[in-house]
Amino acid sequence: QIPKMQWAQVFEKTGGPLEYKQIPVKQPGPDEVLINIKFSGVCHTDLHAMNGDWPLALKLPLVGGHEGAGVVVAKGELVKDIEIGDHAGVKWINGSCLACDFCQQSDEPLCPHALLSGYTVDGSFQQYCIAKAAHVARLHKDIPLDAVAPVLCAGITVYKGLKESGARPGQTVAIVGAGGGLGSIAQQYARAMGLRVIAIDAGDEKKKMCLEQLGAESFVDFSTSKDLVKDVKAATEDGLGPHAVILVAVTEKPFQQAAEYVRPRGVIVCIGMPAGAYLRAPVFESVVKMITIKGSYVGNRKDTSEALDFYRRGVIKCPFKVVGLSELKMVYDKMRAGTIAGRYVLDTSK
Ligand code: 8ID
Ligand code: ZN
Ligand code: ZN
Known part of the structure; x- marks a missing residue:
């Protein structure tokens, strides 16, 4: 047939x-x-x-x-x-x-x-x-x-990315591109793994979905935030920033920002692949904060x-x-x- x-x-x-x-x-x-x-x-x-x-x-x-x-x-x-x-x-x-x-x-x-x-x-x-x-x-x-x-x-990729981040139960992960396909599922896996989530994306529809449906504890709107780095750090209790960052956005800028708000000893996991994009991180902060930046592929x-x-x-x-x-x-x-x-x-x- x-x-x-x-x-x-x-x-x-x-x-x-x-x-x-x-x-x-x-x-x-x-x-x-x-x-x-x-x-x-x-x-x-x-x-x-x-x-x-x-x-x-x-x-x-x-x-x-x-x-x-x-x-x-x-x-x-x-x-x-x-x-x-x-x-x-x-x-x-x-x-x-x-x-x-x-x-x-x-x-x-x-x-x-x-x-x-x-x-x-x-x-x-x-x-x-x-x-x-x-x-x-x-x-x-x-x-x-x-x-x-x-x-x-989306599911396999973010599950793997979260494991690659090494974040442990009780720690905080920032999901950048949280309202998209990978980002929305990433919040669910993060929660299931005992992690706390800061969602970063734009607009009220995505904000509502992240906070009310997907279990994010806070939402930072990259399109309206006056100081994104400050806002992301402020979303953690001690103000020192998230332990891990999962980058699933499709523009270059967030890939160049993450090193500024990730916590000392933190891990940045790059998953999104914007066309022609480059990573950028300040060498000084990367060294004295002992930051890890890595890729994760399906x-x-x-x-x-x-x-x-x-x-x-x-x-x-x-x-x-x-x-x-x-x-x-x-x-x-x-x-x-x-x-x-x-x-x-x-x-x-x-
Ligand atoms: O194995 C891999 N590494 C893998 C597997 C699957 C997908 C990588 N990907 C890649 C895709 O090729 C794509 O580059 O992950 C990226 C995200 O895929 P997606 O989740 O399917 O895309 P989407 O649904 O369009 O979501 C992207 C979100 O990013 C937000 C957008 O608003 C959207 O919700 N975003 C953008 I664009 N700029 C942002 C910013 N500056 C941002 N969010 C936060 N800050
Ligand atoms: Zn895919
Ligand atoms: Zn082979």
Whole structure:
């Protein structure tokens, strides 16, 4: 009952335009599965890809998307541990060599041969998507496929980033870009890990969501604050600043501010990747405050199953809105304007 043709969002060159059209359904290779994607989240990475923002070549023409949740409908002959009918998720790391120095140490995102969903291989903005069986996320059938979609990139990534920050229960973390897709879920993981949250973003809708829905203890509006560094420090009880900073914003400035308000011994974790951006930190303060600045890139297969387990236990609620796959362009327009609170999820049936 697998059709020969399917609906997909495709672009032929960076910069677009996006085309919603019918394309052929492909057959999985020996170590791959074919997943009937029911829902796919829209990550800002998908927009970076279409814009050609990053110094990393992409496949063209391309079907974007890497937060795809659906049902396995076909598999290659080498796939033994997934059955037809199982629920599975397509994430950013579509596949990796499983043999290199990094794969051997479970650092699959660092694999030089990693395949990236919706970037170097077609992703989840289509009804039938192929992924390497070793890497697809295993989803229990009691998990709703629409709500879990954002966990498949945003959730895994911020969960990993919070672990990389080394912040311990009771300590404070600043989430920069708190009202967006990654930021909103980051607050939930932070709370579940016993951390206290300072949310940084703009506007009343995001402020309300962070304080009333997501568990932030304070909100600093970067668009109206007269002195952001002072305001963030003042949001901690002793005025010395947050123990960790999770940067998920899509502009350069916050990456150059974090070192000024992070607490001595604090850790700054860079996750957002604004086009052409550079980190900047004063050497003097970085030294005498013993600051750590590091990057964090999605997560490995174990981070994936752990992040999903938090979700399955009901301690993570990601705010999301569902629209049809055909409406992706509208989602990108809102994303560009920075007006999305939480995540958009696409229903591939419409
Ligand atoms: O593995 C990774 N490192 C990884 C994984 C997934 C996504 C990295 N990312 C990257 C994306 O490519 C993107 O660059 O994380 C970034 C955020 O993705 P997103 O959460 O999907 O984007 P969004 O929903 O548009 O949210 C961005 C938020 O940042 C706020 C915006 O208002 C928006 O809510 N923001 C901006 I733009 N400037 C800000 C500032 N100066 C700011 N928030 C605080 N201060
Ligand atoms: Zn993503
Ligand atoms: Zn490898």
